[in-house]
Amino acid sequence: VQRSRVLRYADEGVLDLTHPNAYFIYGGDVMDRGDGGLRLARRLVALKKRHPTRVRLLAGNRDLNKVRLTSELSPSEMRRNPRDVPGPHWDPSAPTLHTYLSELAMERGVAGGAAAVDSRVARAQYVLQHTLGCPGTFEGRRRELGLLLAAAVAEGEVSDSSVVGKVSDAAVVESL
Numbered sequence: 469v470q471r472s473r474v475l476r477y478a479d480e481g482v483l484d485l486t487h488p489n490a491y492f493i494y495g496g497d498v499m500d501r502g503d504g505g506l507r508l509a510r511r512l513v514a515l516k517k518r519h520p521t522r523v524r525l526l527a528g529n530r531d532l533n534k535v536r537l538t539s540e541l542s543p544s545e546m547r548r549n550p551r552d553v554p555g556p557h558w559d560p561s562a563p564t565l566h567t568y569l570s571e572l573a574m575e576r577g578v579a580g581g582a583a584a585v586d587s588r589v590a591r592a593q594y595v596l597q598h599t600l601g602c603p604g605t606f607e608g609r610r611r612e613l614g615l616l617l618a619a620a621v622a623e624g625e626v627s628d629s630s631v632v633g634k635v636s637d638a639a640v641v642e643s644l
Contacts, residue, residue, distance in 0.1 A: 481507075483515045485522060492519075496528020500602045503612050533600050540595055541588050541632065550582050555598075562598045565591065589628040606631055 469475045469483065474492050478484035485492060494512055499505040516523040539545060555564040563571070569582035569590060578584045597603040613626045 481511065483511045485515070485519055491522045491524075493524040494526060496526045497530040498528070499534060500530045500605050500608075503608050503615075506609070506612050506616065530602070536600070537592065537595065541592055546588060546591070550586055559598070565594055568594045568598065588632050592632045 469477060472486075474486055474490035476484055476486050492515070498509045498512065512523075512525055516525055550564075550566040550569050553565040555567075556562050566582050569586050572590060573579075573581050573585045576585065593606050596605045610626045610628075610631045613630060617626065617630075
């Protein structure tokens, strides 16, 4: 923004165009590029709403691949046995979901194996780390939510389930 001739901060954190003839095209990949993806996405969408004909927001592959989470963490998919979920075909060295959950249970010393630790949180962490290629995204989102929710969250702690967000059969994952 500091180097841009078409963008500026109008108020505290509010992006705006610098002049009436300015146009702005965002080339995508707002997510997974460090902490701040949610805040930047909100600012870009607000800018688009204020200048709908002069701002274009393109979705990059890092943005589009997160759409998978709405189906992979849906209630119907969560009822699917982890043994029936294949590993990513593009990475034969990646563990399957069942293997990941089994190892997680052993790591945590939880009796009952994969079934005992199977949750939306564990599946989201698996997908991000092993099928989307963004192992730091979960913790990055936790840090960002901690900043966004600092006043509402005791001592800045954000739970795993807050990172994943809420979902129902008709809703979209709210955080990831």
